[in-house]
Amino acid sequence: MRDRITFKCSECGEENYIGTRNKKKHTERMVIKKYCPKCNKKTEHKEKK
C-alpha cells in the first residue's frame, strides 16, 4: 500500500513536494534535498507527519 506524503522545507516550513512511499519498505522518516522557491535555494525537506 502506498501513502501520500508531504515534504516540508526544514528552514521555512513551506510544503513544496508531494510524493508517495511504500510503507513496508520505508518506516523511517524520509529527508530529501530539494529546491525551495521561498528560500531560493536547496534545502532539506522533511516528511510531514
Ligand SMILES: [Zn+2]
Ligand atoms: Zn524553504
